[in-house]
Amino acid sequence: MAGAKKVRPDLALIPMLPHETLYIGVDVGKFRHVAGFLSRTLLQRHERFEGCPVFAFEQSREGFLAFVDRIREYVPLEQATVLIEHTGHYHKNLEQYLLEWDITVYRIHVQERPKGMTKTDKRDALGLANRLYTQLELGAQVEEKMQLVRRTLSPTQAAQQLRGFMQHRYELSHQRTRLRNKLTAICDELFPEFTQIFHDPNLEVALTFREKFPTPHDIATASLSALRETRVKYFPSEANLLRLQQLAEKTIGINNKDRLRGMKLEQELLIKELHLVQGHLERLDTEITDIVRTSREGQILLSMPPIGPVQAATIIATIGHIDNFEKAGELKSYLGWAPTRHQTGVTFDRTKLSHRGVRPVKQMLYLMAVRAATLDCEWARIYRRLLPRLATYDDRIKDYRGKKKVIGRIAGQMVSMIFALLKTDQETLSRVPSGENPPPPMLYNPEVHRRHQEGSYRSLKPGTQPRKILRLPSKS
Template identity: 55%
Template structure:
């Protein structure tokens, strides 16, 4: 039987789930198709059919048409690896057809195995078939497949904004470090008067008078004009700054000085541009957070708008996480245990998780424990109970370890509130306004800590069986 006749016979045979694995590339993808019937026909998954298609709308259409020749789209399930951003357009296209899409981490190929795009795609399809159809359990969690549910509109919009802001903050920090280094070489005495050489007043002075000689010979009127109405520097401080500039030990080589001045001028302009863009992004981010239901829920826990936006963008859709433990692991704040016999017994924090949200959660915990909140009381109680007081240093040793406990409980609370809100929204009929979201209640949290726990979900009443009296025979 030819390949064409075999494919023509497939639609009459495949009235069963079809599992599609897609090897993602930059300009071209390869899809492999596996099912029980295809495995019986071809004996091994490497012999099952495959399709190469372009990374374009026309290529995506060809993929959909091939899937429809094998089985109805509602019977098709797709698996892709997380390979940068190349899979996102295809993922969105498939979800528009309500096709179940699963993702997994990029897997390391065993050494000595033949490598082709077709084999990789069919291997993914077979991996999906083993887990979903056969129910094979895997010890390595990195090989688990997870279904991807589209992010909420607010989270989808925040994802790019938060990432761009993170990059701009990094670029601005690098320019600040360079400007500090140039100040240390040109005019190191400046920090005696202006502690921050990158403040608004300091940058204006450095831009107007780039060298100590120019600052020392400047008129007091021009200095007062730069100071403006903010009055950051008094007249005495300005006079002291000129006195230090006249006796500066900064570089005197004119050639080197000229190069530093040019670099400093460009860095100041670049820094101001980055700061302007960061301010615009933060304004837009705050508006989105204030209007989103998830933003209102997370903000009620005492978290700032930028931190709330980062958490929302990272989660995407709470339905992607089956339990609070998976969310903690994704955030990088899940505990890890190493135990073997009597010689190895160790508990610590996982090294996985996303670096950005892991750092952000540390800042969130550092902020909430300084407030009058239940989180601060939990932190103080654990520190006093578990870590000794160092009289020489005047602090308790090991306080930072409690951050993991507080962060874990905060993530569990986030998960419970967001999951409850998602379930409420799923029950709202189309066209009807949803109820207000359930916010974090500090008083309810206090009662929970005192032992009066009440679950957020109302448990159904047990079925009551009423026994009727026996019917008299009389």
């Protein structure tokens, strides 16, 4: 019929080439996700990645199932690869669902959008699909490591159990610190001389006194026998109890009745909240210790001198699965222990730690390195050996300046050691036939570590041969 408009076929659902990989980027939302589909065939037919098909689905089991069904319309599930941005916690349910279907999932840190670019959920999803396509299909390299896509594997059993525990423990620890700070401020205003007897006004025995005798007047008018019943064993001593009453009689603390009434109630409630938080932390620590000591990763990490159950649990929960990282440098970067160097010509050259990384682990690694430098272990010997080389001795203060450089070096070596031990154990488990019991994990050995430092280094990677030493012929 003349003048009839030619209808284009629906290119989105045209079958692709056999064994062709479908690259999918998912823009994650709170209630709704948008997926963008990209492949060689789709890119040839639509010419630009912005024109490739997209699919919106809800954050629900029905929505996830519809997404998987849409993938099947293009390729079998084993030929699909999905890239998800780690945005808060909204991606976790979708990531878990896709891994249960054995769909290959990659992750990437949240990317900063270029200024002036139109932002829509469709464009973001297709942009992620294009990033996955260029890196995996075309082998394109990126200048910024934060733009790398990384394979996501299901966390180990211990990591699955510890993730929620460690996040909750981190929040409770901060809450406990805030409560203690508030109670200290109340003590400084209500009865500042209290710290002359109890150096820490938030110790259990100190809180017992503050709960039973909330004001200085209550302490000053209390009988000596009532004070004795409140103390723990013989602390405070009889003399300190008498002195406490004397300080309470002459205190410079607040004496306004209206203000005292408000502070008494606030102090009472804060002490109860602190006891509740401390009880929850003790329960969590018991569960965490049991999981760490019965898991292979936990046994390996606990064998290293500065690592305790809480530190080991934090590392396990953060890593998830050691096969998510191909090199020790990737693990260092993920944990935030990667140096950033700013250099221009010969006039400016400065190196510092990157601001990125997992903050709780970053802080914990620093404290671990500081602790290790004070122990009788190989890390302390490395610290003493590197201190004169990396730090500067100051005659005025009779000590070294720049100790943090050495601490940073020790923390980096600890991460490399953790990676080597966990990676070796995972490779050992992968070679164990199904149904057989695996051998015990290889633990940290201080003697082997010392021999490595003395020059007898041998890589933990399987199949690696010791370094050959070439000897030149002697002169005749």
